[in-house]
Amino acid sequence: MDTNTLSHNLIMTGQACFTPNYQPQGIVLERGLGAQVWDLEGRAYIDFGAGIAVSALGHQDPDLVAALQAQLNKLWHTSNLYYTEPAIRLAAELVQASFAERVFFCNSGAEANEAAIKLARRYASQYLAPQQRQIVTFVGGFHGRTLATVTATAQPKYHSGFEPLPDGFRYCEFNDFAAAERAIDGQTCAVLVEPIQGEGGIIPTQPGFLQHLRVCCDRVGALLMVDEIQSGMGRTGRLFAHEWESGLTPDVMSLAKGLGSGLPIGATLVGPKAAEILALGSHGSTFGGNPLACAVARVVLRKVNDPHMLQHIGYQGQQLRQALEAMNAELGVFQTIRGQGLMLGAQLAEAYQGQIARLLNCCRDQGVLVLQAGTDVLRLLPPLTINSTELQQGIHCLDQALRVFVTEC
Ligand SMILES: Cc1ncc(COP(=O)(O)O)c(C=O)c1O
Structure with a gap:
């Protein structure tokens, strides 16, 4: 140069x-x-x-620029102490477009998965046996860089030097039906999986694998959580990649990346089984639901979900x-x-x-x-x-x- x-x-x-x-x-x-x-x-x-x-x-994108400019001239931030229209409307639109009943907003993919992990543990503490606290994730997956999400990431190269790692994660071979059946047992409270592993090398789940995980989860009462941070928001030609598996309904889904098309936003979407778990005071994020990011994400969702x-x-x-x-x-x-x-x-x-x-x-x-x-x-x-x-x-x-x-x- x-x-x-x-x-x-x-x-x-x-x-x-x-x-x-x-x-x-x-x-x-x-x-x-x-x-x-x-x-x-x-x-x-x-x-x-x-x-x-x-x-x-x-x-x-001119529609994104217009939405951002309109919100820039109105209100940038309120915290979660007050309601704002962009966050309310975006949450309702995400609910409308998915299996979810409720949405938690944050700022990144790792934060969305962190919320999913905490939600799974809290669900377990309310509904499952005391020994059922393990979260099963898959070799080659990627879920973020916070201490919990990097531990959920079953790739040793991301762990090195950060030990001791949080407890309660179990790794399973990706796309191995029999291994998943063995790994999801009486100790499992949730399974976290990417419908297509992104960072791991663009490796799609085999047809039927997500359904198999659904059945295994149901057998022990565990939550099925899909990480659609990379594969979601239309990236694969469906709004969410898990929709390629017909009839599949996860319990939790994390979104980020494309949701804001460049503005930082993450979201944890929760289906009916666990919709009330993040109860008052149980979790939070100062910037979550930021009106600038939500105003932009509303346009992204409208334009992609077409x-x-x-x-x-x-x-x-x-x-x-x-x-x-x-x-x-x-x-x-x-x-x-x-x-x-x-x-x-x-x-x-x-x-x-x-x-x-x-x-x-x-x-x-x-x-x-x-x-x-x-x-x-x-x-x-x-x-x-x-x-x-x-x-x-x-x-x-x-x-x-x-x-x-x-x-x-
Ligand atoms: C599938 C998946 N989950 C989680 C993350 C973490 O997202 P972020 O970097 O926004 O924390 C990524 C980022 O690459 C990802 O691809």
């Missing part, structure tokens, strides 16, 4: 001042429009990452997947391409394993921003609103990047 640029100087300052827990790409993004973003030097990139499944409606939009997501996902398959037929870089809608993952072929960081750099240099998942998976999560021109441009950049990648390997 040119060391005389504003970007370079800013990056140096960032590297000196931030805690060193991240390693961002060496660009400073300044603005965005639709599915495109620009860095400080004016270089354009197609955004195939959407800020990790967050910018659901892309950048500067049959045309969901169809668009399915169609664009198919286009992207076919393009990946065509590139792979020629270049042989991937061993599997998986996922649903606009939540796609391509696992590097054995010959390229350990090279994912280099592939991400090639993509950036060719003008497309992509993500990693697991250890060797290229993850694509474009804005749900991406149009065909933007999609084709991103595909073209990706194609160029893969060619550079294989040539340099």
Whole structure:
């Protein structure tokens, strides 16, 4: 990178001042429009990452801008000591759009899962036997970085150095029907599962697995909690990914990321069985239900929960997947391409394993921003609103990047 640029100087300052827990790409993004973003030097990139499944409606969606501006000029914050209209309306709309009866608002995915975990324990303390306090989660899953949610995340690399971890979590092999039946027993109060593992490598649940978990939970009276923080809000072509499993009704669902399309918001949705568990004083969050975030999330929900939009997501996902398959037929870089809608993952072929960081750099240099998942998976999560021109441009950049990648390997 040119060391005389504003970007370079800013990056140096960032590297000196931030805690060193991240390693961002060496660009400073300044603005965005639709599915495109620009860095400080004016270089354009197609955004195939959407800020990790967050910018659901892309950048500067005019309806989101209008909703935010209208709320900016009215009221920013009240705390939960008072009612505000955006939070009330959003809660009612989420209830209307899902199995849920009640909603708890917070600010992030980890916080939404933390509330789900606390709710499960409180449910157990009211309704289940004293030994029934364990929460079953799945190997390769990801649920957040707070101490409880990172413990729910059954991946040792996230635990290292943070011990002692909270008690009461049990890990089970993902998509293993028999193992789940054994793990969900007289000690289980809840199961927490992603319908498609995101951070773990875009690994969908096998057909019938969520239903199987439902049956196992019902057998012992445990709650079925789905983490739709990455897979929800239309990402897979249904409003919530668990809806692909017909007739499935979870007890709890956590949302965040795409719900605010860039404004921080999380939500824990609770079905009838546990709707009264978070009783007065039992849990809270100062910023939860913030009117700015809720005003924006209402627009996101309205625009995503529309049959045309969901169809668009399915169609664009198919286009992207076919393009990946065509590139792979020629270049042989991937061993599997998986996922649903606009939540796609391509696992590097054995010959390229350990090279994912280099592939991400090639993509950036060719003008497309992509993500990693697991250890060797290229993850694509474009804005749900991406149009065909933007999609084709991103595909073209990706194609160029893969060619550079294989040539340099
Ligand atoms: C499935 C899932 N759950 C929880 C989280 C944590 O969300 P946050 O980073 O907003 O705390 C993530 C974030 O990647 C996620 O993908």
